[in-house]
Amino acid sequence: MDNRAQTRIGAFFDRHPWPLRALAIVALLWGVGYLTWRVGWSGNGANPILFAMLLTTEVYGLWALGILAWFSWSRPPAVRPPATPDRKVDVYVCTYDEPSEVIMATLAGCRSLTYPHTTYLLDDGRRPEMAELAAMAGARYLTRADNAHAKAGNINAALPRTDGDLVFVLDADHVPMPDALDALVGYFDDPRMAVVQTPHDFFNHDSAQHYDVGRHEQSMFYRVICPGKDRHGAAYWCGSAALISRHALLAIGGVATETIAEDFHTTIRLLRHGWRTRYHDEVLVQGLAPHDLDSYLLQRDRWARGNLAVFTLPESPLRARTLTPLQRLSFFASLFAYLAPPMRLLLLVTLGLVLWTGQLPLKVSVLALALLWLPSVLLNLGAGMALARGYMRIPETAHYELLTMEIYTRALRCIVKPSRTAFKVTPKQGGDGGGWDSLRKLHLVLFCAVLIGAGTVLRLLDLAGVGPLPDLPGGIVAEVMVPLLGLIELRRLLKTSWAVGRRRQRRLVYRFQGEAEAHCYEPDAY
Numbered sequence: 001m002d003n004r005a006q007t008r009i010g011a012f013f014d015r016h017p018w019p020l021r022a023l024a025i026v027a028l029l030w031g032v033g034y035l036t037w038r039v040g041w042s043g044n045g046a047n048p049i050l051f052a053m054l055l056t057t058e059v060y061g062l063w064a065l066g067i068l069a070w071f072s073w074s075r076p077p078a079v080r081p082p083a084t085p086d087r088k089v090d091v092y093v094c095t096y097d098e099p100s101e102v103i104m105a106t107l108a109g110c111r112s113l114t115y116p117h118t119t120y121l122l123d124d125g126r127r128p129e130m131a132e133l134a135a136m137a138g139a140r141y142l143t144r145a146d147n148a149h150a151k152a153g154n155i156n157a158a159l160p161r162t163d164g165d166l167v168f169v170l171d172a173d174h175v176p177m178p179d180a181l182d183a184l185v186g187y188f189d190d191p192r193m194a195v196v197q198t199p200h201d202f203f204n205h206d207s208a209q210h211y212d213v214g215r216h217e218q219s220m221f222y223r224v225i226c227p228g229k230d231r232h233g234a235a236y237w238c239g240s241a242a243l244i245s246r247h248a249l250l251a252i253g254g255v256a257t258e259t260i261a262e263d264f265h266t267t268i269r270l271l272r273h274g275w276r277t278r279y280h281d282e283v284l285v286q287g288l289a290p291h292d293l294d295s296y297l298l299q300r301d302r303w304a305r306g307n308l309a310v311f312t313l314p315e316s317p318l319r320a321r322t323l324t325p326l327q328r329l330s331f332f333a334s335l336f337a338y339l340a341p342p343m344r345l346l347l348l349v350t351l352g353l354v355l356w357t358g359q360l361p362l363k364v365s366v367l368a369l370a371l372l373w374l375p376s377v378l379l380n381l382g383a384g385m386a387l388a389r390g391y392m393r394i395p396e397t398a399h400y401e402l403l404t405m406e407i408y409t410r411a412l413r414c415i416v417k418p419s420r421t422a423f424k425v426t427p428k429q430g431g432d433g434g435g436w437d438s439l440r441k442l443h444l445v446l447f448c449a450v451l452i453g454a455g456t457v458l459r460l461l462d463l464a465g466v467g468p469l470p471d472l473p474g475g476i477v478a479e480v481m482v483p484l485l486g487l488i489e490l491r492r493l494l495k496t497s498w499a500v501g502r503r504r505q506r507r508l509v510y511r512f513q514g515e516a517e518a519h520c521y522e523p524d525a526y
Helices: 010-016 017-041 048-072 100-112 128-136 150-161 182-188 219-231 247-250 261-271 293-312 326-357 366-387 392-417 435-439 443-463 474-504
Strands: 089-095 118-123 140-142 164-171 193-197 211-212 242-245 276-279 285-286
Touching: 010 366, 010 443, 017 048, 017 366, 048 326, 048 366, 089 100, 100 118, 100 150, 100 182, 100 474, 118 150, 128 140, 128 293, 140 150, 140 242, 140 474, 150 247, 150 326, 164 193, 164 211, 164 247, 182 193, 182 242, 193 211, 193 247, 193 293, 193 392, 211 247, 219 276, 219 326, 242 247, 247 261, 261 276, 261 293, 261 326, 293 392, 326 474, 366 392, 366 474, 392 443, 435 474
Parallel strands: 089 118, 089 164, 118 140, 193 276
Antiparallel strands: 164 242, 193 242
16 A cells, blocks of 8 residues: 555554553543533533533544544554465456446456466446457456346356355456465465455545545555454455455355345354454555545445445344354444444534524533543544544544535434345446536535534624624633634535535546557558
8 A cells, every 4th residue: 555645643653552552541531531521510501402412422422432442452564374376266357337448457457466366257237348358358258147136146146157266356446466366365274264355445546535645535444444353353345355265155155135235244144154254454456446426425325325234134243143242343333433424414413503593512611611621522533543543634534424424324224224226336437527516416515514604604793792693601601612613613514515616537547657568560461
């Protein structure tokens, strides 16, 4: 992974784990003390509904910090186990409607893999040009009569038609590095090993999910969270860039098809049947990230609906008692993370109601504000930044929570009633014109910007003595603090709106500079 993915202060904490752990412990202990005070002594005279709304977001914030500390406590370097040359490996490249240029790059990467293997192009689009492309790239072409269960069904249809011991699953846009299989095959000396997942990294650094060159929205997940999950025996298949035991899949009846998050669901089913999983923290595949807003939102919506639907199945971490306690907590934390954007929405709505109604969610003195609330906020933010080890900054967290808070809030219904929407492949090409056409897709961002922006302006007028809103109880402290918090949140909302509105993406196909031997033939030369 590009070294530029990590911030300098994050790199410091990555090299010095003891200051990191000390900061996390202090923040967590202070947070527990603060919440104890909040529950017991800050509610007198406060609006009970607003009190509960704000307290819910604060409890979730401390939970999220604790889980991040648990995952980030240590991050050992990846060590390649010795590769054994006697395992038969098949490479599955799954495709539906991706363009030929994308498939061609992936098949070229597969052809360059140094470990002996057979590449299969699994075409759910039944396109004649894909058969020709597979033949040209030295791959075998497989298709089927229908598209039942989308990608999961595509893989299941191929399993009985191939005979490899291991299957390297790749999305159509994920190009493997030559030594990818050499790095992973050795894990399967363990006869109960089912899945070895590797990080997803992306070569289009101007995508909708990139903060900067080398750092994208999933950087912290793959560099911090996944190594933590590996320590707990809870690494899971992330859809692509994973080496999987074909025999393990067949033993559980194939890839799970009950949800549109077949990877997460299948992993828990494998673990329930006594198989093991690992995470190898080394970038071995380069993919194509969603480079326009529509594709990004479509992909995140599918992930949220599919993963949250697992709560309704026997594989739910709340019900799967065959998992170890650490595995159950790890998987529950993964699903509970989808609450972060809805919690930001709840916080924004709470602030908006305070601005407009003049009711307060807590009653505090200036001393309590300075000695309890402010240190709790600063410690939580500082420890969170440190525990992210430089792969996530606070403004970036806010930006992507704002982008996804509508689709993740809508997806919460899948916890009790899974969506029946069909699996939709993330487009590999697409334009982003920016402006109002992009911004109007973020309905809740616009709503919160108007709610908080107008409320803040009116509160500032009220502070000047000419505002029409009801007075805020609590004297000058509330009259100053509430609009100040409004300005802070309004700035975040406007930054996200500006980033979405000004973004332009006109490139459909990514090209790279390189040198290759070429032969020219004239028609009349023979």
